[in-house]
Amino acid sequence: MSRCAHYYNVCSRNQGRNVRIIEHSGRQHAGRIVRVTPSTVYIEGRGPRGGFGGFGYGYYGSYGYRPYVYPVALAAISGFALGALLFW
Incomplete structure (x- = not known):
């Protein structure tokens, strides 16, 4: 099984859960998995840490701040961790 297929299966099984994902480049993503495709996992969080800041889409509505939803290839x-203790 390829690495992408492995992480696709792991992300699919854990959709809706809080995770921390670490890229090969060292960027870390913490948030909730909201969608998984065969090549991308979509995280709802505050944007990558150790990278270029938040990107994706989000808004400030009448109910307050909504976190960004952004893709990670x-x-x-290179690493994947589950749990609610991972958050800011």
Whole structure:
């Protein structure tokens, strides 16, 4: 099984859960998995840490801040951790 297929299966099984994903480049992503495709996992969080800041889409509505939802390529993942203790 390829690395992408492995992380696709792991992300699919854990959709809706809080995770921390570490890329080969060292960027870390912490958030909730909201969608998984064969090549990308979509994280709802505050944007990557150790990277260029938040990107994706989000808004400030009448109910307050909504976190960004942004994609992470499955091929870029080098580490994956589950749990609610990972958050800021």
